[in-house]
Amino acid sequence: MKKQILTLIFSILPTFAFAAGGGVHLDSAPIDISDMDSVKRGAKHFVDYCFSCHGAEYMRYNRIARDTGMTDAELREELIFTTNEKGEPTKVGSLMKVAMTDDYAKKAFGTAVPDLTLTARARGADWLYTYLRTFYVDPYRPTGMNNLVFADVSMPNVLSSLQGMQKAVYKKETRQGVEVEYVDHLELAQPGSMSAEEFDAFVADLVNFMVYLGEPVQNERRSLGIKVLIFLVIFFVFAYMLKKEYWKDVH
Numbered sequence: 488m489k490k491q492i493l494t495l496i497f498s499i500l501p502t503f504a505f506a507a508g509g510g511v512h513l514d515s516a517p518i519d520i521s522d523m524d525s526v527k528r529g530a531k532h533f534v535d536y537c538f539s540c541h542g543a544e545y546m547r548y549n550r551i552a553r554d555t556g557m558t559d560a561e562l563r564e565e566l567i568f569t570t571n572e573k574g575e576p577t578k579v580g581s582l583m584k585v586a587m588t589d590d591y592a593k594k595a596f597g598t599a600v601p602d603l604t605l606t607a608r609a610r611g612a613d614w615l616y617t618y619l620r621t622f623y624v625d626p627y628r629p630t631g632m633n634n635l636v637f638a639d640v641s642m643p644n645v646l647s648s649l650q651g652m653q654k655a656v657y658k659k660e661t662r663q664g665v666e667v668e669y670v671d672h673l674e675l676a677q678p679g680s681m682s683a684e685e686f687d688a689f690v691a692d693l694v695n696f697m698v699y700l701g702e703p704v705q706n707e708r709r710s711l712g713i714k715v716l717i718f719l720v721i722f723f724v725f726a727y728m729l730k731k732e733y734w735k736d737v738h
């Protein structure tokens with residue numbers, strides 16, 4: 488048993504190390520999963536900026552519509568821009584599949600493009616929030632870009648028109664007798680169409696949507712949990728009264 492517990496701990500540990508993003512400071516994501524307007528804005532950002540490459544294959548369009556209070560007509564207008572294999576418009580009940588094949592992605596980016604349905608659960612909201620805001624110019628990379636939490640990433644910086652271009656400010660330090668150069672912080676070298684605050688809010692909505700994607704029932708789970716607790720409290724009162732009634736002649 489002890490051995491099994493140890494094996495379990497060791498098999499979970501690397502996941503945590505991975506999620507922490509290699510020791511780089513992660514900004515805390517200002518998200519609120521119960522804010523369905525934010526989730527809805529995030530869904531739109533996702534379709535506009537990510538969905539050309541990444542799918543969310545475990546999610547159906549009309550589930551998002553139901554949870555964020557959209558009608559089918561709004562859904563067609565705001566989120567569905569694709570067609571199926573026969574060229575017909577994608578159905579509202581379809582899964583959010585992407586047309587890009589792994590073969591094509593390998594040719595274009597050197598790697599397959601991961602599905603993003605469960606990424607928020609694997610990486611965490613803070614990691615995503617930091618990742619999407621810390622692309623910086625690096626002429627040594629094929630895309631011309633690198634990233635603070637995902638070193639040598641092959642994803643292009645798809646939000647640079649909004650955020651602008653950031654450049655890295657390097658620092659040198661001698662560690663154990665060896666001089667190392669590292670990125671101290673990022674600086675805006677060329678502004679985009681949004682201010683820093685607007686861009687942070689944009690990314691927060693997007694991350695909020697991705698956290699929702701990872702577990703769409705989490706709001707229901709929470710409200711159900713509260714109802715169960717209220718039930719238990721009321722049940723306890725009755726059980727206690729009953730117990731007193733039963734035992735009153737004994738004592």
Ligand code: HEC
Nearest residue numbers: 536537539540596598599600601606639640641642643645
């Ligand atoms: C032009 C295609 C393209 C677009 C558009 C794109 N990505 Fe990516 N993305 C990639 C590729 C390729 C990778 C794999 C990177 C690697 O493994 O080096 C990736 C990786 C990622 C990862 C890391 C996944 C993981 O756990 O390893 C996340 C998160 C991500 N993308 C989020 C997004 C979001 C959010 C958007 C929309 C704002 C987006 N991407 C738009 C191509 C794209």
